[in-house]
Amino acid sequence: MFEVFLKEIKELLRDRKTLMFIVALPLLIFPVIFAVVGYMMAMANLEAEQEVHKVYIIGAEAAPEFTESVKYHKNFELVTANYANKNDIIQAIQNEELDVGIVIEAKAQPESREQTTWQVIYNDSARINYLFIYIEELKEQYQSKVQTLSFNALGVTKESEMEFLISPIKLEKVDTADARESWGEKIGVLLPYLLIPIVLTGAVYPAIDLGAGEKERGTLETLLLTPISRTNIVLGKFLTVLSASLATASLSILSMGLWLFVARTFVNVSEFTVALSHITFVELLAMLSLLIPLAAMFSSIVLSISIYARTFKEAQNYMGPLSMLVFIPVMISVMPNMELTYKTAFIPVTNVALAIKELLKGTSEIGILAVIVGSSILLAVGLLAFCVRWFNQEKVLFR
Amino acid sequence: MISVNGLKKKFKLTKDHKKGITEAQQDPREEKDYFHSVRDVHFHCEQGEVLGLLGPNGAGKTTTLRMLSTALKPDEGSIEVGGVDLVKKPLAGRKAIGFLSGSTGLYGRLTAKENVEYFAKLHGMKGAELKQRCDELFTLLDMHSFLDKRADNLSTGMKQKTNIARAVVHRPKVVILDEPTTGLDIMTTQTVINFIKGLKEQGTPVVFSTHHLDEVALLCDRVTVIDQGLTCFDGTLAAFKEQGHSEELNQAFMNILEGHRHV
Ligand SMILES: Nc1ncnc2c1ncn2[C@@H]1O[C@H](COP(=O)(O)OP(=O)(O)OP(=O)(O)O)[C@@H](O)[C@H]1O
Ligand SMILES: [Mg+2]
Numbered sequence: 001m002f003e004v005f006l007k008e009i010k011e012l013l014r015d016r017k018t019l020m021f022i023v024a025l026p027l028l029i030f031p032v033i034f035a036v037v038g039y040m041m042a043m044a045n046l047e048a049e050q051e052v053h054k055v056y057i058i059g060a061e062a063a064p065e066f067t068e069s070v071k072y073h074k075n076f077e078l079v080t081a082n083y084a085n086k087n088d089i090i091q092a093i094q095n096e097e098l099d100v101g102i103v104i105e106a107k108a109q110p111e112s113r114e115q116t117t118w119q120v121i122y123n124d125s126a127r128i129n130y131l132f133i134y135i136e137e138l139k140e141q142y143q144s145k146v147q148t149l150s151f152n153a154l155g156v157t158k159e160s161e162m163e164f165l166i167s168p169i170k171l172e173k174v175d176t177a178d179a180r181e182s183w184g185e186k187i188g189v190l191l192p193y194l195l196i197p198i199v200l201t202g203a204v205y206p207a208i209d210l211g212a213g214e215k216e217r218g219t220l221e222t223l224l225l226t227p228i229s230r231t232n233i234v235l236g237k238f239l240t241v242l243s244a245s246l247a248t249a250s251l252s253i254l255s256m257g258l259w260l261f262v263a264r265t266f267v268n269v270s271e272f273t274v275a276l277s278h279i280t281f282v283e284l285l286a287m288l289s290l291l292i293p294l295a296a297m298f299s300s301i302v303l304s305i306s307i308y309a310r311t312f313k314e315a316q317n318y319m320g321p322l323s324m325l326v327f328i329p330v331m332i333s334v335m336p337n338m339e340l341t342y343k344t345a346f347i348p349v350t351n352v353a354l355a356i357k358e359l360l361k362g363t364s365e366i367g368i369l370a371v372i373v374g375s376s377i378l379l380a381v382g383l384l385a386f387c388v389r390w391f392n393q394e395k396v397l398f399r
Numbered sequence: 400m401i402s403v404n405g406l407k408k409k410f411k412l413t414k415d416h417k418k419g420i421t422e423a424q425q426d427p428r429e430e431k432d433y434f435h436s437v438r439d440v441h442f443h444c445e446q447g448e449v450l451g452l453l454g455p456n457g458a459g460k461t462t463t464l465r466m467l468s469t470a471l472k473p474d475e476g477s478i479e480v481g482g483v484d485l486v487k488k489p490l491a492g493r494k495a496i497g498f499l500s501g502s503t504g505l506y507g508r509l510t511a512k513e514n515v516e517y518f519a520k521l522h523g524m525k526g527a528e529l530k531q532r533c534d535e536l537f538t539l540l541d542m543h544s545f546l547d548k549r550a551d552n553l554s555t556g557m558k559q560k561t562n563i564a565r566a567v568v569h570r571p572k573v574v575i576l577d578e579p580t581t582g583l584d585i586m587t588t589q590t591v592i593n594f595i596k597g598l599k600e601q602g603t604p605v606v607f608s609t610h611h612l613d614e615v616a617l618l619c620d621r622v623t624v625i626d627q628g629l630t631c632f633d634g635t636l637a638a639f640k641e642q643g644h645s646e647e648l649n650q651a652f653m654n655i656l657e658g659h660r661h662v
Contacts (some may be wrong), residue, residue, distance in 0.1 A: 010509070139638075217504035221465075226518060226522055227522060394472065
């Protein structure tokens with residue numbers, strides 16, 4: 001078995017194409033992704049900052065000072081039109097004549113001493129949008145003026161007293177994990193989409209070479225005629241594929257850690273890198289130990305497929321759908337309400353995706369992780385047993 | 400030395416296989432879901448003899464030789480090599496057998512030397528014994544000039560030499576060759592023929608399948624003809640000519656097949 005393993009590794013290391021997939025892909029994918037995402041975010045930010053929104057205010061006369069401040073804001077342009085009500089504005093926004101409409105209730109006079117509601121009508125699509133933030137800022141400014149006036153009228157003039165009356169108790173939040181959790185949630189959705197297929201890719205190419213490749217080159221028959229048992233042959237091959245897959249997985253995680261570090265050192269811009277820099281070495285290690293049984297599962301599956309196939313091409317045809325299939329459990333993991341529990345910890349692949357997210361968020365539990373690793377190992381052993389039995393069948397080897 | 404009796408092997412027909420068979424070509428080897436590739440094959444070959452296995456395409460030669468080499472397990476029948484029952488003790492048989500077929504390849508990213516050494520190691524050889532045996536073969540086959548080249552970069556002739564070395568590195572008691580010269584040029588064919596002659600001189604029995612009857616004339620002591628999975632002739636070369644009513648081997652072969660099919 002060891003002899004087979006050593007020889008396969010030697011041959012694998014001499015294959016440039018496979019090495020590309022095992023080494024280059026994980027090393028390069030993260031900087032590329034970081035760069036692309038960073039660039040796109042910066043561009044979107046810039047665009048959002050420079051954008052000038054067309055705004056119309058109904059009931060402007062109720063709050064002239066506020067209207068004034070909107071008029072002189074660099075991101076707003078007051079349009080002259082004659083919209084009578086909310087529906088007119090919605091219509092205008094849909095026709096793209098307008099970006100935002102503000103409906104101020106007529107009773108909104110500071111003297112009336114009544115809370116009023118202003119409606120801000122705009123299309124809040126998912127892209128970065130500072131529009132509401134700007135309006136909120138202007139409202140805050142106006143509101144504090146109104147408050148001061150009202151307090152003065154009541155005879156309250158000291159600033160500290162005003163603050164007390166507005167909000168007698170102030171809560172101070174001191175929590176760095178918070179930023180991490182929210183970013184972990186976002187990145188945690190993305191990362192399994194990368195890592196899990198990478199683990200599979202790391203296994204696929206060597207497996208094709210070691211299974212179908214051996215048939216196509218006509219070396220399988222001679223290998224079967226050596227006194228090594230078929231079980232040992234397939235175990236040797238399995239170990240090779242597993243090593244390749246693990247090399248890919250650890251390189252990916254290493255590369256991710258490295259590039260996060262680089263990002264933190266050199267481009268100290270986004271809070272995202274700061275948040276993620278709290279990820280500890282132990283957590284990266286935990287991620288790797290989740291990926292090991294996963295890699296073993298994938299290795300057994302792709303090796304079984306590859307042994308069955310008669311040629312490289314046939315094997316590749318089978319692998320195509322497989323790499324699509326692997327996205328399904330990852331997709332399940334990002335479905336709403338999917339959380340890592342002792343139940344979901346038993347769903348193969350999905351559980352690993354969920355656990356990676358928890359690890360990124362820094363909210364993982366050792367118990368659940370153990371369940372995931374345990375159940376994955378059991379499944380991996382089962383699949384390996386299948387692979388070994390499969391390799392011992394004539395109808396698989398001589399088709 | 401080698402004795403094969405009542406060998407049978409059937410394959411389950413898959414959809415692909417079924418598609419290939421049209422209704423018109425009724426084949427006696429078809430039976431419901433099974434295809435009886437080898438129905439009753441027998442032959443024997445003694446020390447120092449070379450046996451030529453003949454038969455039209457699809458006759459079952461490769462299947463027979465695969466059973467002989469323990470890659471496939473026969474459904475019925477017995478195979479004995481040097482007193483060892485290969486059906487019962489395939490592992491022992493593998494040590495006794497050297498196998499090479501026309502479609503046998505090499506590991507492209509290993510050098511010629513590494514290819515041979517790998518198989519030596521798989522056969523449990525190591526250290527000085529391994530080195531000595533490899534050197535002996537490299538000299539015998541004149542391989543020293545390309546030992547350190549990767550198999551991918553070797554010429555067909557060099558590849559075949561490497562393959563031969565690989566097949567006999569463990570000093571097999573018998574050698575089995577499946578169409579060893581198919582697709583080879585004259586020079587390379589000669590290498591194979593010389594190799595078989597060398598084995599014969601050493602007294603190692605050789606069984607080889609071929610479609611080239613001139614090779615049979617040159618090398619064989621015995622001939623076995625298989626048709627549709629049945630042995631239809633097994634005997635000496637002289638008996639072959641006699642039963643085929645011709646000194647010319649091609650003609651004799653055709654006559655024997657003709658006779659068999661009309662019975
Ligand atoms: N694994 C298999 N599954 C199904 N049928 C098979 C299998 N292997 C061989 N056969 C069938 O058995 C028959 C004999 O095949 P075999 O390869 O032994 O013939 P052969 O005498 O070597 O022919 P050739 O001269 O073309 O090499 C063929 O009809 C083939 O289609
Ligand atoms: Mg054949």
